[in-house]
Amino acid sequence: MISLLINGKKRELESPMSLVVFLKENNIDTHFVAIAHNGVILSKEQYPEITLKDGDTLEIIRPVGGG
DSSP states (O other), X not given: OEEEEETTEEEEESSOEEXXXXXXXXXXXGGXXXXXXXXXXXXXXXXXXXXXXXTOEEEEEOOOOOO
């Protein structure tokens, strides 16, 4: 088991997992999000390079419309 923080909430995964797999398994559309991994904002091209590990933090930001 690994523990990480996702949007400030503790989350546990069975084992280290690629960011791309995590996003797919959680039905997160990468076209409409910004993601920071351990405080570093990622470009979409970097997503395949990231493996989520114990102690990591992930912030997934979705745009909010309104007026």
